[in-house]
Amino acid sequence: MNPPIAADSRAAREQRLLEIRREAEEQGKASLRIESKQIESKQTESGQKVTAGASGQTGYYGMPVLKRPQWIVEVPLYFFVGGLSGAASLIAAVGRMSSADAQLIRHARWMAAIGGIISPALLIADLGVPSRFLNMLRVFKIQSPMSVGSWTLVAFSNSAAATAVLGEFEKRRPNSAVSVLTDASQIVSALTGLVLSTYTGVLIGATAIPARNEHVSTLPIHFAAALETAMGASIELKSSPGTKALRSSVSGWAMRAAGLLSGPLPLALRLLSLRKSNTRERGLRRAAAISSVAGSLLTRWAWVHAGKVSADDNSVPLRLRSSIE
Amino acid sequence: MSVTAFLKDSTLCIGCKACEVACKEWNQLPSDGFDWKGFSYDNTGQLGHSTWRHVKFVEGGVIPGQGGNSPENFSWGFSSDVCKHCENAGCLEACPTGAIVRTEFGGVYIQPDVCNGCAYCVVTCPFGVVERNRADGRAFKCTFCYDRQKEGLQPACATACPTESIKFGEIGELRQSANQRLAKLQDDGFTDVHLYDPQESSVGGIHAFFIVRGDPKTYNLPPQPEVPTTYLRKGWISAGIAAGLMLAGTLFAFGKGSLR
Numbered sequence: 001m002n003p004p005i006a007a008d009s010r011a012a013r014e015q016r017l018l019e020i021r022r023e024a025e026e027q028g029k030a031s032l033r034i035e036s037k038q039i040e041s042k043q044t045e046s047g048q049k050v051t052a053g054a055s056g057q058t059g060y061y062g063m064p065v066l067k068r069p070q071w072i073v074e075v076p077l078y079f080f081v082g083g084l085s086g087a088a089s090l091i092a093a094v095g096r097m098s099s100a101d102a103q104l105i106r107h108a109r110w111m112a113a114i115g116g117i118i119s120p121a122l123l124i125a126d127l128g129v130p131s132r133f134l135n136m137l138r139v140f141k142i143q144s145p146m147s148v149g150s151w152t153l154v155a156f157s158n159s160a161a162a163t164a165v166l167g168e169f170e171k172r173r174p175n176s177a178v179s180v181l182t183d184a185s186q187i188v189s190a191l192t193g194l195v196l197s198t199y200t201g202v203l204i205g206a207t208a209i210p211a212r213n214e215h216v217s218t219l220p221i222h223f224a225a226a227l228e229t230a231m232g233a234s235i236e237l238k239s240s241p242g243t244k245a246l247r248s249s250v251s252g253w254a255m256r257a258a259g260l261l262s263g264p265l266p267l268a269l270r271l272l273s274l275r276k277s278n279t280r281e282r283g284l285r286r287a288a289a290i291s292s293v294a295g296s297l298l299t300r301w302a303w304v305h306a307g308k309v310s311a312d313d314n315s316v317p318l319r320l321r322s323s324i325e
Numbered sequence: 326m327s328v329t330a331f332l333k334d335s336t337l338c339i340g341c342k343a344c345e346v347a348c349k350e351w352n353q354l355p356s357d358g359f360d361w362k363g364f365s366y367d368n369t370g371q372l373g374h375s376t377w378r379h380v381k382f383v384e385g386g387v388i389p390g391q392g393g394n395s396p397e398n399f400s401w402g403f404s405s406d407v408c409k410h411c412e413n414a415g416c417l418e419a420c421p422t423g424a425i426v427r428t429e430f431g432g433v434y435i436q437p438d439v440c441n442g443c444a445y446c447v448v449t450c451p452f453g454v455v456e457r458n459r460a461d462g463r464a465f466k467c468t469f470c471y472d473r474q475k476e477g478l479q480p481a482c483a484t485a486c487p488t489e490s491i492k493f494g495e496i497g498e499l500r501q502s503a504n505q506r507l508a509k510l511q512d513d514g515f516t517d518v519h520l521y522d523p524q525e526s527s528v529g530g531i532h533a534f535f536i537v538r539g540d541p542k543t544y545n546l547p548p549q550p551e552v553p554t555t556y557l558r559k560g561w562i563s564a565g566i567a568a569g570l571m572l573a574g575t576l577f578a579f580g581k582g583s584l585r
Contacts, residue, residue, distance in 0.1 A: 053384075054364075054365075054381075054383040054384070054543050054544070055539075055540070055542075055543055056539065056540030056542045056543055059542055059543070059545050060381055060383070060543065060544055060545035061362075061364040061365075061367075063370060063371055063545060064371070064453060065452070065453050065545050065547055066448075066450075066451075066452075066453040067373075067447045067448070067450065067453040067454075067455065067456055068447075069444070069447065069448045070444040070447050070456070070457045070459075071444060087571065087575075090571060090572065090575050091575055094572075094575045094576055094578075094579050095579060097579075098579040098580065100579055126443075126444075127441050127442050127443055127462070128440075128441065128442015128443070128444065128457050128458075128459075128461070128462025128463050128464070129440070129441045129442045129462045129463060130441075132422070132439075132440075132441035132442075133441060135422040135424070135439055135440075135441045136421050136422055136441065136443075138422055138423050138439070139421075139422065139423035141418075141420075141421065141423070143418045143419075143554050143557065144418060144419050144420065144421050144445070145419075145557070145560070146419060146420075146421035146443060146445040147421035149421075150421055194568040194571060194572065195564075195568070197567075197568070197571060198563075198564040198565075198567040198568050198571070199564055201560065201563065201564060201567070202557065202560035202561055202563070202564050203445075204448075205556060205559075205560045205563075206449075206553045206554065206556040206557050206560050207419075207448040207449050207553050207556075208415060208448060208449055208450060208451045208453075208551070208553050209448055213551075213553060213556045216556040216559045216560045216563070217559040217560070217562070217563045218563060219560070219563065220560060220563040220564035220566075220567045221563050221566055221567040221570070223567070224567035224568070224570060224571050307448065311448075311453070314545060317451070317547040317550070318542045318545065318547055318548065319542075319547075319548050319549065320542070
């Protein structure tokens with residue numbers, strides 16, 4: 001048990017407290033402004049620069065304002081597979097309209113159908129509670145790209161699978177009711193496929209992460225395969241603060257590599273194939289195609305990774321001048 | 326039911342972390358793990374799935390009467406952070422399952438029995454509050470003590486606060502008393518006090534205001550938080566253009582018969 005405090009020492013303490021308060025009040029009116037302590041920077045183990053000290057110039061000890069994206073590798077993979085199968089469905093639909101080679105249409109349809117099965121599997125794998133995937137279909141929210149995307153994916157997967165299966169029946173009975181059904185589901189899957197190939201840019205763009213929302217008006221186009229390289233280059237030329245995350249470290253290199261793989265490299269290979277003999281031509285064109293596909297996949301992964309780097313940097317949300325290099 | 330809010334008056338905060346403890350106790354939150362952050366007395370770091378109240382410790386220059394046992398060395402500022410319960414909440418708008426709802430008290434609440442852990446709310450919160458619990462799978466954040474409020478009680482943190490630094494009440498009255506307190510402090514010579522309540526931004530006001538000394542950025546309070554739905558228009562226009570280009574490209578390819 002603590003000894004009881006003597007009455008006189010207690011009075012002395014109270015007296016001292018009063019003095020401190022008076023002193024504070026007198027001096028405080030002259031200058032009460034908090035001067036920040038000297039700011040030092042140190043490097044953490046992960047190589048991230050953390051500013052020691054809290055002030056209006058550094059934020060709170062360099063701690064991030066935002067949370068890192070918690071998506072795993074399945075998500076960029078889903079963006080890629082979903083985008084590809086969406087495009088495949090479009091090719092099948094347009095091919096059908098222009099009565100292209102039946103084998104090409106059949107391949108495109110099956111690509112779309114298989115992609116439409118793999119995509120939800122990838123998406124579900126990233127969910128914290130996979131068994132609750134169907135909760136995505138409780139509501140439809142136009143203001144949530146995740147909700148729009150989930151409904152689009154469900155519509156696409158079903159119509160793409162239906163198109164592929166119906167297409168097989170149609171071969172046996174051309175110009176029957178099956179043809180009408182095939183065409184109907186083909187149209188649905190092509191339209192939803194278009195959304196599927198492009199909405200992922202909105203999905204990651206319309207977030208609080210600066211590296212992404214600063215590029216929201218170019219991201220969906222960037223994701224749409226054809227314009228990837230041009231957009232990637234134009235983003236690198238822009239120098240807004242959020243762009244730093246795109247240039248720095250791993251995501252920057254991935255972005256550059258992806259740009260090279262999806263643009264100049266296939267172009268060079270294709271040009272080369274024009275000059276070589278017929279035997280080499282096929283190989284070169286195949287290499288060009290593989291390079292494009294790899295570049296497209298890498299681009300999606302790099303954008304997801306850049307979000308993590310950007311979320312760690314408190315300088316953009318706090319409007320600070322200094323930031324990570 | 327009246328719409329409620331928190332007012333955090335940092336000038337009254339003593340950094341005791343009673344709010345953090347009360348929050349953990351009441352909501353039965355798991356441990357954050359033993360991480361030594363290396364700055365001041367803050368080993369919590371930031372809000373997260375298992376931390377719904379977080380006391381920030383800001384060490385400043387010498388101010389007489391401030392600084393605990395060694396006022397000759399430095400001064401201390403404390404502020405307890407919490408979910409802001411935005412008027413236009415990024416997490417609520419983005420939630421694809423409808424798990425995140427607005428309660429009758431104006432708070433933003435994640436229904437744990439609906440959330441499927443898609444983690445989209447994590448990247449759409451402009452204050453970095455929501456986080457997915459990897460072990461559990463779902464996203465968690467401050468519930469504004471929805472259960473307590475339903476029973477007519479104050480949130481656990483406000484109840485536990487020994488200095489009434491965390492005030493809780495009807496939002497209009499609280500905003501009024503925040504402004505009165507601000508005027509009083511400025512009158513007393515605290516010329517550097519600020520009320521953090523970003524009503525001008527797209528977030529459209531919050532249900533947790535903060536009175537802090539110095540620049541609110543010191544406490545990682547962003548000057549212009551934006552709800553990510555403001556980027557949607559641009560994004561969908563771009564998606565439309567992208568889709569149009571894809572369609573045009575495909576039509577062009579077949580028109581030429583080049584894919585045969």
